[in-house]
Each structure stands twice: as C-alpha cells, then as structure tokens.
Amino acid sequence: MTEYIIKNGCVVDPTQGINSQKMDICIKDGKFVDKVSGAAKVIDASGKLVMAAGVDIHSHVAGPKVDMGRLFRPEDKLFRSPMRGKNTRMEMGFSVPSTTKTGYDYARLGFSFVMEAAMPPLEAAHVHEEIRDTPIIDEGAMPVLANNWFLLEYFKNGEIENAGAYASWILNATRGFALKCVNPGGTEAWGWGLNCITIHDKVPYFDITPAEIVAGLMETNEYLRLPHSVHVHANNLGNPGNYTTTLDTLKLAEGFAPNNDFGREQVMHHTHIQFHCYGGESFKSDSFESKSKEVMDYVNSRKKLTVDIGQVTLDETTTMTADGPFEYHLTHMNHLKWSNVDVELETAAGIVPFVYDPATFIAGAQWAIGLEIALFAKDKDRCFVTTDHPNAGPFWRYPRIYKWLLSAKARNDVIENQLKYGGKVIDRTYIGELADKEITLYELAQMTRSGVAKALGLKDMYGSLKTGLAANVAVYDIDPANLPSDPEQYEKAFGSCFAFFKDGILAVEDHEIVNYSMPKKTVWVNSIVPENKQVKRDIRDKFLHSYTIALDNYAVFDEHVHNPYAIKVDITS
Amino acid sequence: MSTVTVTLKKQPELYFEADLITPDQFAGKSAEEIGAVEISEGKIKYPLSTVATIGGAPGVTAAETMIVLNGDWSRVKRIGQQMTAGEIVINSNTDMYTGGWMKGGKITVNGDVDSFTGIAMAGGELMVNGKAENHVGCAYRGDWRGMTGGVLRVTGSAGNDIGTFMRGGTIIIEGDVFIHVLTHGEGGTIIIKGNVEGRVGGQAVKGAVYVFGTIKYMMPGYKYVDNVEAEIDGEKAVFAHYIGDLGERHPTSKNQIVFANLYLKK
Numbered sequence: 001m002t003e004y005i006i007k008n009g010c011v012v013d014p015t016q017g018i019n020s021q022k023m024d025i026c027i028k029d030g031k032f033v034d035k036v037s038g039a040a041k042v043i044d045a046s047g048k049l050v051m052a053a054g055v056d057i058h059s060h061v062a063g064p065k066v067d068m069g070r071l072f073r074p075e076d077k078l079f080r081s082p083m084r085g086k087n088t089r090m091e092m093g094f095s096v097p098s099t100t101k102t103g104y105d106y107a108r109l110g111f112s113f114v115m116e117a118a119m120p121p122l123e124a125a126h127v128h129e130e131i132r133d134t135p136i137i138d139e140g141a142m143p144v145l146a147n148n149w150f151l152l153e154y155f156k157n158g159e160i161e162n163a164g165a166y167a168s169w170i171l172n173a174t175r176g177f178a179l180k181c182v183n184p185g186g187t188e189a190w191g192w193g194l195n196c197i198t199i200h201d202k203v204p205y206f207d208i209t210p211a212e213i214v215a216g217l218m219e220t221n222e223y224l225r226l227p228h229s230v231h232v233h234a235n236n237l238g239n240p241g242n243y244t245t246t247l248d249t250l251k252l253a254e255g256f257a258p259n260n261d262f263g264r265e266q267v268m269h270h271t272h273i274q275f276h277c278y279g280g281e282s283f284k285s286d287s288f289e290s291k292s293k294e295v296m297d298y299v300n301s302r303k304k305l306t307v308d309i310g311q312v313t314l315d316e317t318t319t320m321t322a323d324g325p326f327e328y329h330l331t332h333m334n335h336l337k338w339s340n341v342d343v344e345l346e347t348a349a350g351i352v353p354f355v356y357d358p359a360t361f362i363a364g365a366q367w368a369i370g371l372e373i374a375l376f377a378k379d380k381d382r383c384f385v386t387t388d389h390p391n392a393g394p395f396w397r398y399p400r401i402y403k404w405l406l407s408a409k410a411r412n413d414v415i416e417n418q419l420k421y422g423g424k425v426i427d428r429t430y431i432g433e434l435a436d437k438e439i440t441l442y443e444l445a446q447m448t449r450s451g452v453a454k455a456l457g458l459k460d461m462y463g464s465l466k467t468g469l470a471a472n473v474a475v476y477d478i479d480p481a482n483l484p485s486d487p488e489q490y491e492k493a494f495g496s497c498f499a500f501f502k503d504g505i506l507a508v509e510d511h512e513i514v515n516y517s518m519p520k521k522t523v524w525v526n527s528i529v530p531e532n533k534q535v536k537r538d539i540r541d542k543f544l545h546s547y548t549i550a551l552d553n554y555a556v557f558d559e560h561v562h563n564p565y566a567i568k569v570d571i572t573s
Numbered sequence: 574m575s576t577v578t579v580t581l582k583k584q585p586e587l588y589f590e591a592d593l594i595t596p597d598q599f600a601g602k603s604a605e606e607i608g609a610v611e612i613s614e615g616k617i618k619y620p621l622s623t624v625a626t627i628g629g630a631p632g633v634t635a636a637e638t639m640i641v642l643n644g645d646w647s648r649v650k651r652i653g654q655q656m657t658a659g660e661i662v663i664n665s666n667t668d669m670y671t672g673g674w675m676k677g678g679k680i681t682v683n684g685d686v687d688s689f690t691g692i693a694m695a696g697g698e699l700m701v702n703g704k705a706e707n708h709v710g711c712a713y714r715g716d717w718r719g720m721t722g723g724v725l726r727v728t729g730s731a732g733n734d735i736g737t738f739m740r741g742g743t744i745i746i747e748g749d750v751f752i753h754v755l756t757h758g759e760g761g762t763i764i765i766k767g768n769v770e771g772r773v774g775g776q777a778v779k780g781a782v783y784v785f786g787t788i789k790y791m792m793p794g795y796k797y798v799d800n801v802e803a804e805i806d807g808e809k810a811v812f813a814h815y816i817g818d819l820g821e822r823h824p825t826s827k828n829q830i831v832f833a834n835l836y837l838k839k
Contacts, residue, residue: 072715073715074714074715075715076715078713078716083616335822336717337715337717353717
C-alpha cells in the first residue's frame with residue numbers, strides 16, 4: 001500500500017497546538033498515521049513549512065454565474081492561456097479561470113477543500129457538472145435561500161418547522177451543503193426594481209424584512225443542526241456608510257445558540273466583510289472612511305460570529321453575485337458590461353467586470369480595510385482569508401494577501417509605492433495605526449485551515465494533521481526557524497507549494513503538478529427531518545403554478561453529482 | 574537600420590501564426606537563432622528556417638531592425654503582433670491580426686489585409702497599401718479597451734466594425750467602409766475618405782469621425798449643430814457637425830458635456 005513520510009519538516013497545526021515543531025508526518029492509504037514502514041517514499045521537508053491543506057470558505061468557482069463570467073469575458077483569457085503542460089491540461093483565464101485552472105491553482109496553493117459560495121437551487125445541476133470538471137479539490141456548494149418564496153412565506157408566518165422541512169428538501173434536492181443568504185430580501189425586491197438597504201426595509205409583496213429573514217434562517221439552521229452556520233452576505237454591500245447595516249445584521253445572532261454535533265461554535269458566518277465596513281457618505285476621500293474597527297470590535301466580543309475578509313487584491317477582476325441590485329448599481333458606476341439574470345422563485349445574479357485600480361483612492365481604501373479586518377481579529381480561528389473570488393480579486397492571489405499580513409514591510413511598500421493616494425488612505429482608514437502589526441504562521445494556519453474547517457463543521461475532515469484524518473497536507477518553501485527577510489519569498493512560496501498531498505495522493509511534487517486524476521469529493525449535507533405534508537403540498541403547488549419546470553425535473557440527478565460524500569444529519573431521532 | 578529578409582517558401586495546410594515575427598524577437602539574434610524562431614500551424618510549431626529562407630542580419634535593438642517579408646504571406650496571421658519598435662515591410666497580402674496589439678515601430682503592407690488588422694493597437698504606424706476586411710483597429714472580443722494610440726491607414730476600402738471601442742489614435746480609410754464605425758467609441762479619430770453605408774458612431778461617448786463621402790443611413794442618435802471648416806489629413810473642407818450618440822451617457826469634462834462628434838463633408 002502507498003506510504004509516504006514527510007521528513008524533518010517544520011510543522012504548524014493549530015488543531016493540535018503544534019507551532020513550528022520539527023517532526024515527521026506519515027501517510028498511509030490516504031490517511032495520516034503515526035508511523036510507516038521503511039518502504040515509505042520520503043519527501044524531504046527539511047527547512048520547509050508543513051501545514052494541513054488549505055480550506056476555502058467562500059469562493060465562486062462553479063455554476064452558471066461563474067460560467068457566464070467566463071463566457072462574457074473572453075478578454076480575461078487573452079494572452080493568459082498557457083498551452084497544456086507535461087501533466088496538465090490547457091489552463092485559461094485570469095479572474096475567472098477555467099475549471100481545470102481552478103483545480104490546478106488551488107492545488108498549487110495547497111488547498112484541499114473549496115466551498116462554492118452561491119448555488120442557485122434551480123441551477124444546481126450546472127454547479128455539480130462544473131464541480132465534476134474541476135480537478136483535485138473537494139468541493140461543496142451552498143444553495144442561495146434568502147430570497148426564496150417558500151422561505152419568505154414560512155418566515156413571515158413564523159413556521160420554522162416548515163422552513164426547516166423545505167430547507168432540508170432543498171439541501172437534498174441540490175446536494176447542497178449550507179444555507180446561504182445573499183442580500184436578504186433585497187434580491188427579491190430587485191424583481192420589482194427595488195432593493196433592501198437596511199435590515200428593516202420591507203420586501204415588496206412578501207411584507208417581510210431582511211432582519212426577519214436572517215433570524216429565520218439562523219433558527220432554521222440550528223433547528224436542522226447543520227454542520228455550517230448560516231452564511232450571510234448582508235444588505236447594503238459596497239455602499240459608503242453601510243457598517244451600521246452590518247452591525248445590525250451581526251447583532252441578529254445574539255438571540256441564537258449553536259446547535260450541532262460538528263464542533264461549530266458560531267451561529268452566523270458573515271462573508272466578505274470588507275465590503276460591509278464602510279463609513280462616510282460617498283466614495284470621495286473627504287467622506288469615505290473605514291469602519292473596520294467598529295465592526296471588528298463587535299465581532300471580537302462575540303464568540304458566535306465568524307467572518308471572512310474578502311480582500312481586494314488591486315487587480316482587474318470580475319464581480320459576480322446573487323446580489324442583483326448591487327451589480328446594477330456597479331455597472332452604472334464603472335460603465336462596463338453587465339449581465340443580469342432572475343432565477344424564478346429563488347434568487348437572481350449579476351456580473352460586471354471591475355478594475356481595482358491602485359491609482360484610485362477608493363481601491364486603496366478597500367485594500368486597507370480588508371487587511372485591517374484580518375489584523376484587528378483577536379481570535380484568528382474566527383476570521384478567514386478570502387477574496388470572495390473573483391469579486392475582490394482572484395483566489396490565486398491569496399499568497400499575496402498572506403504576504404501583506406505576514407509582513408508589515410510588504411504592506412507599507414504598497415501604501416508608499418503602489419497606491420497613488422497612500423497618504424489619504426492612511427488618513428481615512430486604520431491601516432496607519434496597524435503599521436507594525438504582523439500575523440504569525442500559526443495565525444495564518446488558523447485563518448486558512450483550522451478555523452475555516454471548524455466554522456464549516458468539517459474539522460474532522462479538513463484543516464488538521466491529526467492521525468486518522470484524510471491526508472491533505474501541503475509543504476512550502478518557508479523555514480519557520482529562519483523566516484525570509486524579503487517578503488516576496490512568502491508570496492512565492494505560498495503560491496507554488498513544494499509538495500501537496502490530496503487524500504494521501506501526491507498531487508504536487510517539487511512545485512509541479514504530477515497528478516490531477518485522483519478521486520475528488522462533492523461534500524453535501526443529507527438533512528433528514530420529520531415528514532411534513534404541508535411542505536410537500538406547498539412544493540407541489542408552487543411547481544404547478546409558478547416554476548417553469550416540473551417538480552420531477554428539479555432535483556439534481558445522481559449522475560450529476562461527482563463522487564458524492566454525504567454528511568447525514570438526522571433530527572428525527 | 575539593418576535588414577532581415579524572410580522569403581516564405583512553404584505554404585501551410587491550415588494557416589501560419591507568425592506572432593514571433595517582430596523586430597523585438599529578431600533583434601540581436603544570429604541567422605541561426607532567427608531560423609529557430611517558431612512559427613505555428615495550429616498546435617504544431619516549426620522553426621522559421623524550415624518554411625522560409627532568411628537573409629541579412631538584424632540590428633542590435635528592435636529599433637534598429639527592419640524585417641522584409643517576401644513571397645506569399647496571404648495565409649499568415651499575426652505578423653508583427655505586439656511589436657514595440659523597428660519596421661516590417663510585407664510585400665504580400667496577409668491574413669488576420671496583422672499588427673495586432675502593436676505598441677510602436679512601423680508596419681507597411683504592400684497588399685491587402687484580412688480582418689482584425691491593428692486590433693487594440695496602442696502606438697506606432699500601420700500602413701496598408703491595399704484594402705482591409707472587418708474589425709480594423711477594433712477591440713479584442715469582449716474588451717472595452719480598443720485602439721489607444723498610433724496611426725492606422727488603409728489606402729483601399731474596409732469592411733465593417735472600424736475602431737470599435739476606440740479610445741485614442743487615428744484610423745484613416747481612404748476608400749469606402751460598410752457599417753459600424755467608432756461603435757462604443759471613447760476617443761480617437763476615424764477619417765473615411767469614401768462612403769459609408771451606416772451605423773456611424775453608435776453608442777459612442779467620445780471621439781471624432783470625419784466622412785468625406787456620404788453616409789447612406791445616419792444614426793438617429795446624432796444631432797446637427799453647426800458647420801465647421803477644417804483641414805483633415807491634408808484636405809481642407811467644410812463639414813456638417815453632428816453630436817451624439819444622444820442615447821448614450823454624457824460625461825462632463827471641464828464643465829462641458831462630452832459628445833462624440835461626427836463631421837460629414839458638405
């Protein structure tokens with residue numbers, strides 16, 4: 001049987017409190033073991049950093065929205081499509097990479113699990129087909145539910161058991177992982193050409209507020225005892241002065257307690273919170289300001305909250321979100337092409353290319369706010385690195401973000417040399433007072449591995465090097481005993497791992513992808529609830545009267561789902 | 574300036590792509606090294622020396638290098654792509670993408686060119702002594718950043734989609750043009766000496782089009798404002814001046830509303 005030993009590496013694993021200890025990691029038959037035989041293949045990791053493989057909590061990598069982004073941005077691939085390599089197929093794209101490039105790039109970064117951030121339930125088959133075509137990484141997908149007609153009606157009537165039965169049905173029908181909430185109520189209001197800016201704006205027709213929707217989703221989530229919490233993209237994204245909406249949304253979590261068997265401690269994950277920490281009244285430098293401190297002070301004081309940063313990487317990228325009205329707003333700001341779709345009773349989506357130009361004040365300020373959030377976070381197990389790929393930047397820029405967090409020098413270099421209005425950015429944000437702050441490799445591992453896996457309810461599958469777990473591990477060219485003085489080394493090392501094992505199979509060896517054909521999993525939650533005739537009738541009724549497709553054609557077929565791995569959660573027993 | 578002469582002796586079964594035939598690639602190379610420069614046919618790459626005879630020698634830098642292409646290059650795409658300096662003279666017709674994304678230097682085509690000539694050109698001079706097909710000086714598919722600089726002149730006629738998403742530079746078509754001129758324009762100047770069928774300046778926000786002949790179908794989004802006298806490309810004339818596209822957004826610059834300007838010779 002296949003055995004490996006990663007020898008003499010410097011190991012960082014927050015799940016076992018291991019902080020830069022020289023030790024060997026043994027792999028046998030796809031799992032971490034205590035020891036292997038002398039026949040094990042040796043990976044010499046002396047002078048190198050060994051971490052559990054990365055876990056991404058929020059990334060748009062599969063589905064109709066991503067595909068539309070690829071289709072309507074051919075220029076994203078221009079001169080950026082290397083021919084097939086020795087072990088790899090052709091790779092395409094910059095901000096919206098092809099499925100193959102997505103898999104390879106995550107492997108090069110040493111990631112084993114990626115959560116597709118927004119799956120329109122009606123389009124679930126498309127999401128799963130793309131997941132199948134994305135090599136190496138395990139994936140899950142979160143159905144978008146905060147503008148769903150069924151749930152809006154159940155929440156309005158306070159019928160949490162019905163909401164639970166419906167959400168459970170959706171998770172099973174779409175092979176979904178968690179309850180995703182995007183611009184609660186606002187996306188439905190967009191169907192009327194409106195939006196919900198505060199959590200108390202009424203949704204037209206349904207006569208319900210975003211506050212009631214978010215609270216309803218949290219109650220439903222804990223009723224179903226799901227591995228992950230409600231995953232919230234709050235109202236009023238991207239607008240100056242929106243931090244009050246963010247705080248109002250976060251405070252909704254106060255009435256709830258986590259209820260699950262997966263070790264998850266939060267009841268709300270607030271995603272890409274950088275976009276939600278703005279003060280001021282306009283994007284001009286005399287008005288716009290960072291409110292990251294105000295938001296993070298609150299997050300730091302509440303154990304029941306987790307966040308990811310949504311870091312702006314100062315690139316040309318493609319924004320894509322189920323927040324339809326926001327994309328409309330954006331296309332009127334930058335006058336670039338816009339795509340919009342309404343997904344019947346469920347959600348909507350929009351896409352607009354966007355250039356985070358370091359020559360503008362606002363891109364610099366957004367860049368600063370994301371890093372402030374990461375640096376202000378007291379408990380790094382509750383604050384994760386993301387770019388809301390591809391909204392604030394492509395995911396393969398993570399190593400650059402690590403560099404900015406690990407090295408104050410690298411950060412200050414951007415302010416001084418790359419940002420045109422660095423001085424103004426310092427004036428209007430907190431980045432100046434964080435000028436010396438740096439995170440450690442241990443904290444980085446929390447923000448990209450252990451904390452993320454725990455928040456997803458997947459701590460027993462990912463983000464750890466514990467014996468018995470699936471052997472997902474990455475080795476990087478960084479020596480914790482002798483940290484590089486040149487911060488560029490961080491970006492280089494984390495961008496192209498020395499070795500990477502996925503389920504105990506060597507995917508990257510000596511910086512090269514050597515195998516991309518190993519089995520990959522689609523992780524989903526098989527939620528089981530008591531039989532609910534009312535909800536069954538409601539579903540039949542809505543499909544008869546309102547959906548464009550028949551109920552029988554709605555659920556994802558088994559053959560759509562690649563190598564499914566179901567996490568069973570039964571609340572009937 | 575030193576000259577390299579490349580004479581094509583083998584025709585491709587499909588089409589050749591010669592994006593590496595530029596002064597930038599040739600400069601400072603020995604005859605052998607130039608012979609090893611790759612030319613692609615589909616996914617197969619050939620050393621240039623296997624399909625062409627090469628004579629002369631390049632200069633030390635691109636700016637000191639001139640490339641003369643003899644023989645039949647009518648099935649070769651992407652000649653001079655992304656070149657920054659120096660000169661290419663093509664004594665033949667060429668296929669698509671001639672001078673695409675060029676940033677500097679000069680290309681002279683003594684023959685006809687196919688579509689996408691000077692696509693997303695940023696600088697330099699592209700001279701076609703012949704006619705052109707579609708998408709002259711346009712943007713790459715999907716891109717909102719078209720031609721940004723340089724001068725692109727076609728002595729013959731051209732097809733449609735001239736200067737789409739243009740932001741700067743000058744395109745001169747001495748013959749007739751079919752449809753779509755300066756569509757989505759954000760700057761730059763297009764001069765047409767012949768006649769245009771229609772759709773001039775559709776959705777243009779900024780930029781100028783001069784038409785010396787006639788426009789058969791005027792865009793409804795353009796409004797006549799006044800007559801102006803101007804000397805354009807060495808010719809003095811009186812033009813009827815229109816502004817538009819009135820259906821598009823109208824940014825302001827220095828307290829003035831910005832329009833695309835269309836000048837039609839009286």
